[in-house]
Amino acid sequence: MLKFNVTILITNDGPALTNVCVSVLPDGTIADISSDFDDEAVYLEGVLIPGFVNTHCHLELSHLKNELIPDNEGMKGFIQQLFAKRFQSDEEEQIVSMYTADTEMWNQGIVAVGDISNFSRSNIVKAESKIYYHTFIELLGLNPAFANAIVEKGLALQQEFLIRKKGKASLTPHAPYSCPTELLNLLFSHINVNDPLTIHMQESLDELQFCMDKSGPLAEFFKDNGISFADFIPFGEVSPLQKLLPIFPQNKLQLVHNTYTTETEIQLANSIHPALFWCVCIGANLFINNKIPPVDLMYKNNCTITIGTDSLASNTQLSILEEVKCIHKHFPSIPFEVLVKAATANGAAFLGIENRVGKIKIGYNPGLVLLENINMHQPHFQSEVKCKRIM
Ligand SMILES: [Zn+2]
Numbered sequence: 001m002l003k004f005n006v007t008i009l010i011t012n013d014g015p016a017l018t019n020v021c022v023s024v025l026p027d028g029t030i031a032d033i034s035s036d037f038d039d040e041a042v043y044l045e046g047v048l049i050p051g052f053v054n055t056h057c058h059l060e061l062s063h064l065k066n067e068l069i070p071d072n073e074g075m076k077g078f079i080q081q082l083f084a085k086r087f088q089s090d091e092e093e094q095i096v097s098m099y100t101a102d103t104e105m106w107n108q109g110i111v112a113v114g115d116i117s118n119f120s121r122s123n124i125v126k127a128e129s130k131i132y133y134h135t136f137i138e139l140l141g142l143n144p145a146f147a148n149a150i151v152e153k154g155l156a157l158q159q160e161f162l163i164r165k166k167g168k169a170s171l172t173p174h175a176p177y178s179c180p181t182e183l184l185n186l187l188f189s190h191i192n193v194n195d196p197l198t199i200h201m202q203e204s205l206d207e208l209q210f211c212m213d214k215s216g217p218l219a220e221f222f223k224d225n226g227i228s229f230a231d232f233i234p235f236g237e238v239s240p241l242q243k244l245l246p247i248f249p250q251n252k253l254q255l256v257h258n259t260y261t262t263e264t265e266i267q268l269a270n271s272i273h274p275a276l277f278w279c280v281c282i283g284a285n286l287f288i289n290n291k292i293p294p295v296d297l298m299y300k301n302n303c304t305i306t307i308g309t310d311s312l313a314s315n316t317q318l319s320i321l322e323e324v325k326c327i328h329k330h331f332p333s334i335p336f337e338v339l340v341k342a343a344t345a346n347g348a349a350f351l352g353i354e355n356r357v358g359k360i361k362i363g364y365n366p367g368l369v370l371l372e373n374i375n376m377h378q379p380h381f382q383s384e385v386k387c388k389r390i391m
Contacts, residue, residue, distance in 0.1 A: 001031060003041035004368075004390065006048045008379060009033070010337065011360040012345040022048065028365045028391045044370050044390065047379050049340050050360050051111030051367020051389075052320035053347025056198065056256050056279050056308025059115050059122045059133075063089050063097035064313035070287045075204035076217035078288045082313060083225070091121055098125040101318055106130055108319040109369035109389045112348065112357055114198060114254070114308070116172075120160045126167055133167040134351045136198050140174035142222070142229045144182035151186045168352075170195040176240035177207045177218065180232065181247065188249050196252040196350055198279070202240060202265075203257035204289050211235045211243075241265050245272040252277065254306060254350055259285045259293045266294075266301050277350045278303040280342070282326045283317075284310035295331050305342040306350055321371075321387045328381035336380045367391055 002024045009017040021041050023032040068081045102125050105113065112132040115122065126133040137158045141150045154171050161169035171187050173179040202208060209216035214234045222229050235243045254277040269276060278298045285293050298305050309318045320343050327339060348358030357366050368390040375382065
């Protein structure tokens with residue numbers, strides 16, 4: 001049995017505890033939390049929280065670390081660079097980059113990841129990882145005539161992940177501008193009631209313009225690359241959220257980015273769908289669009305906030321702590337405990353692992369992360385805070 005004396009313990013299962021001893025089994029299961037220091041325990045200086053959950057990542061883009069240049073050209077500029085550089089390195093090199101990224105996430109205290117995949121090459125890394133992965137097989141395709149083929153391919157890919165019996169894998173749509181109704185409906189007919197869904201939402205002005213009237217930089221990009229969007233029916237003045245949410249099933253649904261989402265849309269979305277998770281990827285938003293997502297509005301409207309790193313193509317590191325520090329820098333009034341929950345328990349709830357991850361509670365196996373170099377009188381995610389994985 002391992003024992004740790006902790007000055008401040010955030011359990012996510014009630015108010016913060018002070019001067020307690022946490023007993024942990026060698027496999028990481030919480031055995032006891034006692035209300036006094038134990039003479040034989042190891043003293044941890046800092047704030048102890050559950051392991052982080054990264055709810056939006058693209059592990060298979062890890063080889064693009066430092067390859068793409070932020071040009072503030074928005075989505076079109078980013079996708080253009082992504083297309084040009086995505087297949088430049090061979091598969092072996094890509095897998096090595098994924099192992100490195102996976103280790104980086106583990107060392108940064110991340111215990112679970114919601115990972116978007118278009119290919120099977122991350123499979124081996126996930127199968128050997130100490131991190132829990134939920135793989136979201138991402139489907140997209142502007143031509144409704146291909147919907148059947150796209151779903152079939154997605155189901156085959158899902159089987160490749162499931163066969164390793166490690167983590168979970170389910171289908172999910174890419175974004176409002178890349179998934180016609182035919183594809184969405186077919187996809188929804190192939191998911192289970194407990195499968196969470198995740199979709200990129202209102203990340204850039206380029207996609208908003210394309211959704212409205214099929215014009216702008218994204219339309220130009222599609223034309224330049226021979227991608228037909230003749231069958232795409234524009235949404236007009238109706239926002240992508242308003243257009244899509246009514247046809248989504250009631251499964252847990254994570255909206256990723258929401259960079260350009262207004263308060264009216266947030267309120268409307270929460271009134272339409274009962275189980276929304278609002279994923280913030282602030283590092284990627286600054287990288288691609290030089291824009292800060294409206295985290296204050298999400299907090300104000302009681303949204304369940306989750307945190308994602310996005311990929312190393314659009315972020316310099318895969319660290320939930322760094323994401324949260326960046327949110328705190330721009331929104332200092334959001335309370336510490338709210339951000340801890342967003343970075344841990346909310347992500348666990350989204351991935352359906354809330355009965356063992358996200359809380360420091362007897363019988364749970366949440367991973368333990370120590371926030372060091374932190375103001376112990378008024379803990380918050382100041383820029384100098386560091387994290388250390390304890391379990
Ligand atoms: Zn993404």
